[in-house]
Amino acid sequence: MPPSQPPNTSTEENKSGLGTFGGVYTPSILTILGxxxxxxxxxxxxxxxxxxxxxxxxxxxxxxxxxxxxxxxxxxxxxxxxxxxxxxxxxxxxxxxxxxxxxxxxxxxxxxxxxxxxxxxxxxxxxxxxxxxxxxxxxxxxxxxxxxxxxxxxxxxxxxxxxxxxxxxxxxxxxxxxxxxxxxxxxxxxxxxxxxxxxxxxxxxxxxxxxxxxxxxxxxxxxxxxxxxxxxxxxxxxxxxxxxxxxxxxxxxxxxxxxxxxxxxxxxxxxxxxxxxxxxxxxxxxxxxxxxxxxxxxxxxxxxxxxxxxxxxxxxxxxxxxxxxxxxxxxxxxxxxxxxxxxxxxxxxxxxxxxxxxxxxxxxxxxxxxxxxxxxxxxxxxxxxxxxxxxxxxxxxxxxxxxxxxxxxxxxxxxxxxxxxRELFVTWGDVRRGIWMALLRMAILQIDHTQDTKNWRPQILVLSGAPTKRWPLIQLAQALTHNRGLITVSSVLPTGSRDVAKQAVLEQRIHSYLQRRGVQALVRLVTAPDTFDGAERLVETYGLGSIVPNTILLGDSQQLSHRDRYCQMIANLHQAQRNVIILRENPDLPDNPWDESKNRSCRIDVWWGGGMQGNGSLMLLLAYLLRSNPQWQRGEIYLKLVVMDESAVIEAKNNLDKLAQELRIGALSEVILADGRTFATILKQSSAGADFIFLGMPTPGHLFMQTYEKLQQWTKNLPTTVFVLAASGSAFEEVL
Structure with a gap:
């Protein structure tokens, strides 16, 4: 049997067309000699x-x-x-x-x-x-x-x-x-x-x-x-x-x-x-x-x-x-x-x-x-x-x-x-992907695991489930990053619900949906018998080299049967050196903070309690990132502090004013005298007209579930609230 002809080869006997002299040399040399x-x-x-x-x-x-x-x-x-x-x-x-x-x-x-x-x-x-x-x-x-x-x-x-x-x-x-x-x-x-x-x-x-x-x-x-x-x-x-x-x-x-x-x-x-x-x-x-x-x-x-x-x-x-x-x-x-x-x-x-x-x-x-x-x-x-x-x-x-x-x-x-x-679809690849891969390789090898507060960026992993059902989570992630960090939209699927091939197709489908809605994000789906275990494994394994999500964004849990496991997951994420952000919405309020058709200023309330260490600095940083988004550039950040003694009001106000001036984020300080009222009462009275409320969460401990339930009760019937838990050992005061 004669050897088969290799692909992409031609001979004069089996293919018509111009030769080297007539098809290339002649027109080229005649154009050169002009x-x-x-x-x-x-x-x-x-x-x-x-x-x-x-x-x-x-x-x-x-x-x-x-x-x-x-x-x-x-x-x-x-x-x-x-x-x-x-x-x-x-x-x-x-x-x-x-x-x-x-x-x-x-x-x-x-x-x-x-x-x-x-x-x-x-x-x-x-x-x-x-x-x-x-x-x-x-x-x-x-x-x-x-x-x-x-x-x-x-x-x-x-x-x-x-x-x-x-x-x-x-x-x-x-x-x-x-x-x-x-x-x-x-x-x-x-x-x-x-x-x-x-x-x-x-x-x-x-x-x-x-x-x-x-x-x-x-x-x-x-x-x-x-x-x-x-x-x-x-x-x-x-x-x-x-x-x-x-x-x-x-x-x-x-x-x-x-x-x-x-x-x-x-x-x-x-x-x-x-x-x-x-x-x-x-x-x-x-x-x-x-x-x-x-x-x-x-x-x-x-x-x-x-x-x-x-x-x-x-x-x-x-x-x-x-x-x-x-x-x-x-x-x-x-x-x-x-x-x-x-x-x-x-x-x-x-x-x-x-x-x-x-x-x-x-x-x-x-x-x-x-x-x-x-x-x-x-x-x-x-x-x-x-x-x-x-x-x-x-x-x-x-x-x-x-x-x-x-x-x-x-x-x-x-x-x-x-x-x-025009977003033309082509069936061939090109070198652009290779360029990005080469740059990505160089960047990953250059970036080590050493913390660099000067160049901190929010790398957010959004545990959103189906994006269409929890779209505000993705909106918040996009508002916080705004071309400064990476967003990964993720979901945990039940074991056996998808094979590997179907999972890849579903990831591409979600990615296309996000692109159509103007969101630049990565998509990651995993399967696990338990949703919380799958989320924890995803946080543990997801990333490439030192490029891993530093902030986990998830929605508030309303199911009592899952409350204990939900709080345990927050504690595990905190132990994994990740910032945790929980978005709690009030569907009963008609005012939607994400409505782009409303041309009004945004009010962001940051409740200051723990000082520059931990949650306080991270909340201020997130509020600043949120207001940096074009949709909220007309907004105001209110830095709020509750004091128990009237004699401490002036000193606290001076300290907050000095802090806001040093941070250069344009925050307005507000010191509130408790006057016998509980914090829950003050919160409801002071932040009822806000668009976003930032509240810090305590470090997870033995009674963390009861503490989290107390936060839920405090913010009931309030506007959109963001619970913030900074990673242990974080130095966001240096970022600010």
Missing amino acids: VIMYLRFGWVVGNAGLIGTLLIVVLANSITFFTALSVCAIATDRVIRVGGAYYMISRSLGIETGGAVGIPLYFAQALSVALYTIGFAESVVTAFPHLSQLYVGLIVTVAVGILALTSASIAIKTQYVIMAAILLSLFSFYFGHPVEPTHIELWVTNKEPFWAVFAVFFPAVTGIMAGVNMSGDLRDPIRSLPIGTLAAVGTGFLIYITLPIFLAMRADSSTLIAEPLIMEQMALWGPSILLGVWGATLSSAIGSMLGAPRILQALARDGILPQWMRFLGQGSGPDDEPRIGTLVTLVVAIAAVCIGDLNLIAPVLTMFFLTTYLVLNISAAVEGFLKSPSFRPSFKVHWGFSLLGAIGCLGVMFLIDAVATLVAGIVVIGIYFWVRQ
């Missing part, structure tokens, strides 16, 4: 000198080379389908980032067709002045569109003819002659600044995306993209590193600057250079006309475009060619040709291309740095090279046009958030 080479290379040499030009060529090609390495790494890790650069980015950094880059990249490619055909028309009108530039541009644009509509392979074959014209022009130039006696200027310092010259030349080496955009039409993209792309980059570098030597030897700097078509004067056969210019513009136009519809097709198929534009994802024929997308791109290009002047948006288009390079480099760098087991490219590249490419792209963007860079950045960020808010 109009900059013919019309601006002499200007570059004249302004920078021979050494300066060679340095520019090396720097520019280095950035392109690093980007090509990144493309090769990504392309050999997974099958690259329709969409080229967009497909790579979306499968690596997520659909939001892919859409943010892909949509501008499509328009850049589509409008580039007009840029190239207008350039072609200008050169034709220069040679034949009696022709109309607009009509020539329209005719050429329609012809390029017809080529792309007919077949990608036919368009590629047309590029072979163009390549022949460019090769003829290069041979004619290399075997040409000087135009004047000259002295080679190695370095010119009195002309244009070096980086300004660099900015003019750099677009000449940005053609590698032409081959990447054809990824969906390749027989074997994993093999063709690396070979074709690197071969095109190498060929372009050899040509660009030799051309300035010939230019510097055949004319002086002033002539090179003054004559855009100086290569025509140097060539063995002058008209060949004009043929090369025409071929360069036409090949670039064809490459853009082939690439743009494929990006549009991929954007539509992934659901990034609105629903009514999904028809743009349709393919035609056995090769799944995007003919509808090609027609749309042709309309865009014709409209741009009719406008005629694209000088204002041309820099922004260049920024979109460079943004694509930048993000591709970032994708490869992140994938390589994280070393995810799923990232196994056959073409291995160190992540440092990709990072250098990203830094180079960003630097070049600002060197070319800082304003255009900012405009492009604003557009990309705007599209990113537009795609993000």
Whole structure:
């Protein structure tokens, strides 16, 4: 039996499509050898000198080379389908980032067709002045569109003819002659600044995306993209590193600057250079006309475009060619040709291309740095090279046009958030989860179990049961954390009620419910024969390293049959060095403190009894966290203290005022004289109009259940009350 063929491999015999030379190398090298080479290379040499030009060529090609390495790494890790650069980015950094880059990249490619055909028309009108530039541009644009509509392979074959014209022009130039006696200027310092010259030349080496955009039409993209792309980059570098030597030897700097078509004067056969210019513009136009519809097709198929534009994802024929997308791109290009002047948006288009390079480099760098087991490219590249490419792209963007860079950045960020808010569902993973996992690992290993009062955060484990039944518990947890801590919503299920698989599904269902209601929280379900034992085991085992819940939030127990076990659980949680917060609500009161529609100030009463040690400082801290929530920012914290002797009122008031001032939480002190009244009576009279009441619980002991029942009696018919029991040995006075 013959060996089975490994997955993701193709052969020419069993799969149709374009090969390496026609599908990648040809469009890439023809886009690299463009109009900059013919019309601006002499200007570059004249302004920078021979050494300066060679340095520019090396720097520019280095950035392109690093980007090509990144493309090769990504392309050999997974099958690259329709969409080229967009497909790579979306499968690596997520659909939001892919859409943010892909949509501008499509328009850049589509409008580039007009840029190239207008350039072609200008050169034709220069040679034949009696022709109309607009009509020539329209005719050429329609012809390029017809080529792309007919077949990608036919368009590629047309590029072979163009390549022949460019090769003829290069041979004619290399075997040409000087135009004047000259002295080679190695370095010119009195002309244009070096980086300004660099900015003019750099677009000449940005053609590698032409081959990447054809990824969906390749027989074997994993093999063709690396070979074709690197071969095109190498060929372009050899040509660009030799051309300035010939230019510097055949004319002086002033002539090179003054004559855009100086290569025509140097060539063995002058008209060949004009043929090369025409071929360069036409090949670039064809490459853009082939690439743009494929990006549009991929954007539509992934659901990034609105629903009514999904028809743009349709393919035609056995090769799944995007003919509808090609027609749309042709309309865009014709409209741009009719406008005629694209000088204002041309820099922004260049920024979109460079943004694509930048993000591709970032994708490869992140994938390589994280070393995810799923990232196994056959073409291995160190992540440092990709990072250098990203830094180079960003630097070049600002060197070319800082304003255009900012405009492009604003557009990309705007599209990113537009795609993000649509919450698109995708079937593939991306590198973002790997980034968070790597950061999480680093953070957990850095954080030890040592208490750090300066950086204390509420890590709340909510024993809520079903969230829909005890939603105020989750509301209180969210109000106390407000993006400063973690919330875990938990529940103990009876043994045998769920298997492991169903439990995971239920956790995901609860998590989705919380997200829909705007709550960012983790979810943890456990099974146990006894609810209280399950809750205690959950507190004991839940967490990762030193990241464990420091505060347990639960609801008040009204069932007499469970009262003893409930109080025993509180005592056990206290012994486990956890803060315990119990929410006691009064369902008979019509006033709901969580009603966001009521625009009024909130009153929070904190009953001060034990001083800064233990419960007192934790209650003040929780009250401050509650008021820091946007819903309660207009609230007031009242720090209340009961004294038995009238002579102690003034001193107690001064002490409370001093304490409130030192703590800087804006609390208002209130000293109440008992005057023979019990604390229960004072509590009911003083806090009847509050929204929240904070009361400390005594340390659990032999009679803790009776003490807890007394607290319940005291707060009967009162507004929402929070019982607080600080962990033993806590130092919340230092947090405050």
